[in-house]
Amino acid sequence: MPRTITYTQAITEALAEELERDPTMIYLGEDIGFGGVFGLSKGLQARFGKDRVIDTPISESLIVGAGVGAAITGTRTVAELQFADFVAVAMDEVYNKAAKWRYMHGGQFKVPLVILAPEGAMGGAGPEHSQCPEALFWSAPGLYVVTPSTPADMKGLLKAAIRDDNPVLVMPHKALLNVSGEVPDGDHVVPLGQAALCREGRDVTVVAWSVMVPKALKAASTLAQEGIEIEILDPRGIRPFDFDRIIESVSRTGRLVIVHEAPVVGGPGAEVAAVVAERALMYLEAPIRRVGALDVPIPQSALLEQAVIPQVDDIVMAVRACMSGVTT
Amino acid sequence: MLWEQGLLDMQAEGRLSGFYHAGRGQEGVQVGAIAALRPQDYLLYAHRGCGYMVARGMPMDVLYADFLGYREGSTRGLGAGIVHIAWPELGILGQSGTLGGSFPIAVGAALSARAHKSDAVTLCFFGDGTANRGTFHEAANAASVWRLPVVWLCENNGLAVSARFEDTCSVRSIADRAAGYGMPGVVVDGQDAAAVYKVVVEAVDRARSGGGPTLIEALTCRFRGHYEGDAQEYRDRGELEQLRRERDPLDVVVKQLRAALPDADAQMELVRSRVAAEVTMSAAKALTGSAPDKDRVFQYVYA
Numbered sequence: 153m154p155r156t157i158t159y160t161q162a163i164t165e166a167l168a169e170e171l172e173r174d175p176t177m178i179y180l181g182e183d184i185g186f187g188g189v190f191g192l193s194k195g196l197q198a199r200f201g202k203d204r205v206i207d208t209p210i211s212e213s214l215i216v217g218a219g220v221g222a223a224i225t226g227t228r229t230v231a232e233l234q235f236a237d238f239v240a241v242a243m244d245e246v247y248n249k250a251a252k253w254r255y256m257h258g259g260q261f262k263v264p265l266v267i268l269a270p271e272g273a274m275g276g277a278g279p280e281h282s283q284c285p286e287a288l289f290w291s292a293p294g295l296y297v298v299t300p301s302t303p304a305d306m307k308g309l310l311k312a313a314i315r316d317d318n319p320v321l322v323m324p325h326k327a328l329l330n331v332s333g334e335v336p337d338g339d340h341v342v343p344l345g346q347a348a349l350c351r352e353g354r355d356v357t358v359v360a361w362s363v364m365v366p367k368a369l370k371a372a373s374t375l376a377q378e379g380i381e382i383e384i385l386d387p388r389g390i391r392p393f394d395f396d397r398i399i400e401s402v403s404r405t406g407r408l409v410i411v412h413e414a415p416v417v418g419g420p421g422a423e424v425a426a427v428v429a430e431r432a433l434m435y436l437e438a439p440i441r442r443v444g445a446l447d448v449p450i451p452q453s454a455l456l457e458q459a460v461i462p463q464v465d466d467i468v469m470a471v472r473a474c475m476s477g478v479t480t
Numbered sequence: 481m482l483w484e485q486g487l488l489d490m491q492a493e494g495r496l497s498g499f500y501h502a503g504r505g506q507e508g509v510q511v512g513a514i515a516a517l518r519p520q521d522y523l524l525y526a527h528r529g530c531g532y533m534v535a536r537g538m539p540m541d542v543l544y545a546d547f548l549g550y551r552e553g554s555t556r557g558l559g560a561g562i563v564h565i566a567w568p569e570l571g572i573l574g575q576s577g578t579l580g581g582s583f584p585i586a587v588g589a590a591l592s593a594r595a596h597k598s599d600a601v602t603l604c605f606f607g608d609g610t611a612n613r614g615t616f617h618e619a620a621n622a623a624s625v626w627r628l629p630v631v632w633l634c635e636n637n638g639l640a641v642s643a644r645f646e647d648t649c650s651v652r653s654i655a656d657r658a659a660g661y662g663m664p665g666v667v668v669d670g671q672d673a674a675a676v677y678k679v680v681v682e683a684v685d686r687a688r689s690g691g692g693p694t695l696i697e698a699l700t701c702r703f704r705g706h707y708e709g710d711a712q713e714y715r716d717r718g719e720l721e722q723l724r725r726e727r728d729p730l731d732v733v734v735k736q737l738r739a740a741l742p743d744a745d746a747q748m749e750l751v752r753s754r755v756a757a758e759v760t761m762s763a764a765k766a767l768t769g770s771a772p773d774k775d776r777v778f779q780y781v782y783a
Contacts, residue, residue, distance in 0.1 A: 176595045176596055177595075178591060178595050180591075203594065203595070204595070206591075206626075208622065209618070209621055209622055209625065211617075211618035211619075211621065211622060213584055213614070213615050213618050214584045214587060214615070214618035214619055214621075214622050215584075216584070217581065217583070217584020217585055217587070217588065217615065217619070218584045218585070218587040218588035218591055218619075218622065219588060220584070220585055220588055221573075221584060221585035221586060221587060221588020221589045221590075221591070221592065222588035222589070222591045222592040222595070223588070224573060224574075224585075224588075224589075225522065225573070225588070225589045225592035225593070226592060226596065227588075227591065227592040227595045227596065229588070244576075244578050244581055245581070245584060248576070248577070248578060248581065249576060249581055249584075249585065253574065254780055254781075254782075254783060255558075255780050255781050256555070256558065256563075256564045256574070256577070257554075257555060257564050257565075257566040257574040258553070258554055258555030258556040258557075258558050258564070258566065258780065259556065259779060259780025259783075260554065260555075260566050260567075260568055260574075261566070261568065261573075261574070262783045263783070293781050294781055294782065296782075316783075317783035318782050318783050
């Protein structure tokens with residue numbers, strides 16, 4: 153029987169189950185001892201002890217770098233950055249150490265490390281606590297990047313990431329933390345790099361991930377009333393990226409809209425658009441469209457923050473434009 | 481020293497891929513410190529020569545092969561140029577190419593030992609230049625607060641590439657900084673391998689028995705350029721010649737052995753000729769290796 157739990161509970165359950173499964177696994181991060189500022193680690197230190205659920209100093213380079221050091225010496229590790237924006241603070245550790253240690257040392261090490269880093273805009277946290285930095289890691293071979301959109305995926309992808317022998321940057325979206333959803337019982341593991349079909353449709357392929365999946369589903373209802381049926385695919389992250397599944401869909405619909413909360417300019421959708429253009433231009437009946445944040449930093453004001461990130465209407469308009477801009 | 485001379489010969493012949501940062505002058509620190517380790521211990525080396533790996537017992541032909549870019553190297557043909565040589569079975573964990581990147585890794589290796597209830601100690605080498613990276617602050621603080629089995633070993637040769645220590649460091653001695661992290665700070669003559677061995681044994685014992693980290697500053701000298709081909713226009717020639725004459729760690733050990741052993745010269749000659757033969761054979765063996773195909777670049781990106 154599936155149970156209904158929140159996205160936050162999904163994270164806590166995944167961490168607890170994996171700490172239980174591997175008695176040498178460690179989890180380190182800021183404020184995780186009392187449960188964490190977002191409540192992701194509630195009860196874990198009491199259950200698994202201070203030597204395994206480790207409160208760290210405010211030292212992001214240390215958190216990720218020590219995670220790499222523990223991982224290459226055989227300890228499965230979750231290293232938490234309190235906000236995904238802090239990858240910039242620990243960039244050398246994420247981009248160079250975690251992603252490249254195995255490769256540059258001739259494949260002699262495995263790096264079973266998860267960097268858990270909540271991303272996204274929520275409630276006016278400002279320009280340095282609201283970003284979705286996944287585009288940075290299109291240029292980080294060696295790293296996997298995962299952005300779950302539902303409680304079930306959150307739990308299953310986090311468990312898969314922890315069990316993987318490669319470094320995985322897992323970025324839950326903060327605006328999804330209180331969202332509830334059904335999660336299968338038992339050992340629910342979702343493989344990395346497989347796109348999820350969230351809605352079938354014949355007219356436009358919409359590739360959306362993280363918090364943009366529920367927004368795309370809302371857009372789909374509006375568009376359906378106009379007779380436009382969109383197919384929504386969630387790649388569940390950007391590395392590995394399920395291009396085959398996206399291109400298969402585009403080959404049927406002939407139209408592609410890419411939706412993410414990160415900015416359009418320099419955003420993660422650019423690579424998706426480029427690859428689809430390279431591999432599937434012959435199927436396209438209209439130009440590819442991208443929906444994402446404006447090309448400005450995210451304002452501190454909660455009101456203006458929402459003006460910068462994409463909304464349901466932006467997706468509706470992009471799909472309409474994609475449908476009307478061509479003759480068939 | 482003999483291994484390094486073999487490498488410099490290969491470089492003179494134009495065989496090497498990449499760069500080499502010679503370690504001549506700093507052998508005393510590296511050999512003395514590594515002799516204090518046990519087999520299960522972890523090592524994060526610095527980039528001043530390969531005394532670290534030779535002392536730890538890594539096969540010398542494998543080391544040569546890394547510089548030659550051959551498949552027989554530890555990086556299996558990817559090439560290393562000191563920075564990315566690794567040999568996990570001896571606890572040689574590799575090195576961060578960005579200086580100071582090894583500090584947090586060392587803390588992680590120590591956390592790993594704790595998680596696996598092993599008594600392994602992590603020895604982390606770094607230069608006086610690298611001591612100024614912010615990662616040292618983060619890692620030294622965490623290692624002390626968690627009382628982790630780490631030994632921080634600074635090879636202070638007075639030069640960060642070209643910048644002089646006194647122009648770039650806020651304290652006269654790196655060891656002074658230990659107080660800021662609640663750990664002992666020890667200064668030792670890095671040209672005296674026996675003295676280095678003694679202080680590192682004490683630090684390793686303290687770390688292994690749960691006493692936490694120690695910061696050791698070994699005062700040493702760089703006899704060659706930062707990289708081979710470095711004209712060292714920033715250095716005083718007379719001063720460098722004086723260091724080579726008066727501060728050679730090999731002269732120190734020769735003097736000590738002559739004072740301790742009546743037949744020191746004969747014994748040293750035996751060792752020298754045996755090692756020279758081993759080095760020659762290793763170099764010859766390495767040169768029979770081969771470069772990988774271009775497809776090698778796709779290997780080991782992911783596990």
